[in-house]
Amino acid sequence: MRLRSLPLLALSLGLAACPGNESETDGTETAGPTTHEPATDPGTGTDGTETAGPTTTEDEPTAGTTGEPGGDLNPHTLGDHASQACKDAMAGAATFLAATADADAAAATAAYGDALKIYVQSIDTGNMRDDDSAITAALAQNDAPGAALAEGHLYTALMFQLRANLSAVETGAEDKYAAWDEAHCVWDGGLRLLATRAQEEGWKAEGDPMIADIDAAFAAGHDGISGEAPATAIDDWRIPPQKQIIEKTLFRAAHRDIIGLAIAAADEADATRAARALGVFGIVRDRLQDRNTPGIAAIEGMLAGDPAMINGTAVAFEMDKAFAKRTRNYADQAFSEGLGIPPSYKGAVEGRTYAKLIVAGMSSAMLNTEAYLADWEDYAELVRTGEDEAAATEISQRIIDATCMYQTLLGIAACTGSDDET
Numbered sequence: 001m002r003l004r005s006l007p008l009l010a011l012s013l014g015l016a017a018c019p020g021n022e023s024e025t026d027g028t029e030t031a032g033p034t035t036h037e038p039a040t041d042p043g044t045g046t047d048g049t050e051t052a053g054p055t056t057t058e059d060e061p062t063a064g065t066t067g068e069p070g071g072d073l074n075p076h077t078l079g080d081h082a083s084q085a086c087k088d089a090m091a092g093a094a095t096f097l098a099a100t101a102d103a104d105a106a107a108a109t110a111a112y113g114d115a116l117k118i119y120v121q122s123i124d125t126g127n128m129r130d131d132d133s134a135i136t137a138a139l140a141q142n143d144a145p146g147a148a149l150a151e152g153h154l155y156t157a158l159m160f161q162l163r164a165n166l167s168a169v170e171t172g173a174e175d176k177y178a179a180w181d182e183a184h185c186v187w188d189g190g191l192r193l194l195a196t197r198a199q200e201e202g203w204k205a206e207g208d209p210m211i212a213d214i215d216a217a218f219a220a221g222h223d224g225i226s227g228e229a230p231a232t233a234i235d236d237w238r239i240p241p242q243k244q245i246i247e248k249t250l251f252r253a254a255h256r257d258i259i260g261l262a263i264a265a266a267d268e269a270d271a272t273r274a275a276r277a278l279g280v281f282g283i284v285r286d287r288l289q290d291r292n293t294p295g296i297a298a299i300e301g302m303l304a305g306d307p308a309m310i311n312g313t314a315v316a317f318e319m320d321k322a323f324a325k326r327t328r329n330y331a332d333q334a335f336s337e338g339l340g341i342p343p344s345y346k347g348a349v350e351g352r353t354y355a356k357l358i359v360a361g362m363s364s365a366m367l368n369t370e371a372y373l374a375d376w377e378d379y380a381e382l383v384r385t386g387e388d389e390a391a392a393t394e395i396s397q398r399i400i401d402a403t404c405m406y407q408t409l410l411g412i413a414a415c416t417g418s419d420d421e422t
Contacts, residue, residue: 051088076177079188088119103144120135127164132157152275152282162246166180168242169241180222195214195253198210200260202257203256205260210252214246240307240346248354249356261280261314262276272305274303277305287322292420294421299319317359330354332397334347339382340384365406
């Protein structure tokens with residue numbers, strides 16, 4: 001089923017004030033090494049014609065340029081160091097997700113056991129969550145909406161496991177191959193199915209190579225690990241940016257999936273689609289925290305209520321308020337850190353990847369998303385090389401202006417990269 005686009009944004013076109021650099025980082029990065037057990041606690045424009053979403057894949061910088069050693073730094077194969085617990089769990093997840101795709105509560109309940117349930121419970125322990133109880137409670141409804149909701153709870157658990165393990169690679173895991181491969185395991189065996197649905201059926205997802213972006217980032221990041229446990233090391237020019245591409249592209253997949261499901265649920269008064277969207281919302285819920293905290297209750301209230309009363313435009317607005325702020329945060333952060341260094345490049349890549357999320361809404365507002373994404377590509381490259389600060393400053397200001405315009409259209413009172421809605 002091809003989903004229709006949301007109506008054009010019907011808000012004031014006046015520009016909001018655009019303050020200077022918001023130095024606060026994204027704030028909820030996960031941490032804690034995971035090798036053969038689940039992870040430890042995650043810390044937590046211009047006007048123009050409508051254009052399609054991103055159509056090129058994310059690439060690591062060309063080998064041989066600033067800070068880039070190039071090539072594969074290790075002899076290992078991506079995925080080989082994932083735990084047997086994860087591999088066994090993902091085999092169970094395939095059966096479970098096939099059942100939930102059919103909204104078959106009985107089959108999903110039968111599939112949620114043994115290795116998969118044990119793995120989710122261990123994720124809960126490591127991440128201080130309670131996804132096992134949420135999955136069990138949803139399945140206990142013994143109906144199609146319950147099966148759909150349980151599916152989203154599993155995806156959320158797997159997303160937290162992925163984030164925790166990617167962070168462990170960056171922050172101190174002794175065996176960085178094991179942590180990176182554990183994240184790849186839950187992507188390849190579980191979250192890939194969510195991204196596939198988002199890419200094929202999600203809102204404004206046509207032509208957006210989300211799966212290819214994630215696969216490429218996993219491969220490029222793995223190539224940036226060197227040494228052998230317990231003395232593994234990372235290439236700071238590759239691992240942190242690839243981590244951001246993986247995580248933020250999965251947020252984009254969830255965003256497209258939630259809005260597509262919300263529109264379909266309202267059109268057909270379909271409680272199962274609404275429950276499916278509500279479950280997947282768990283993946284991005286903490287992205288709204290402290291940027292659009294009131295939007296969390298608004299979205300959850302709609303998706304848990306009468307499906308005929310869901311407003312897909314409102315769901316998109318509430319999510320995009322938070323994501324437009326997160327995008328703005330990285331539009332000029334590099335100037336306070338200094339150009340031509342790995343942390344600044346990581347932030348530019350993070351902003352660029354968030355930008356690919358919000359362009360779907362920006363295109364509905366008739367903003368020139370092609371120019372906007374091109375500016376982000378150029379900005380990230382200039383930040384990486386550090387060779388032309390004047391050009392980087394000029395492009396940064398264009399990015400800020402376009403992002404602030406979109407924030408105004410969303411009803412945000414003053415353009416910001418960090419402030420919460422009230």
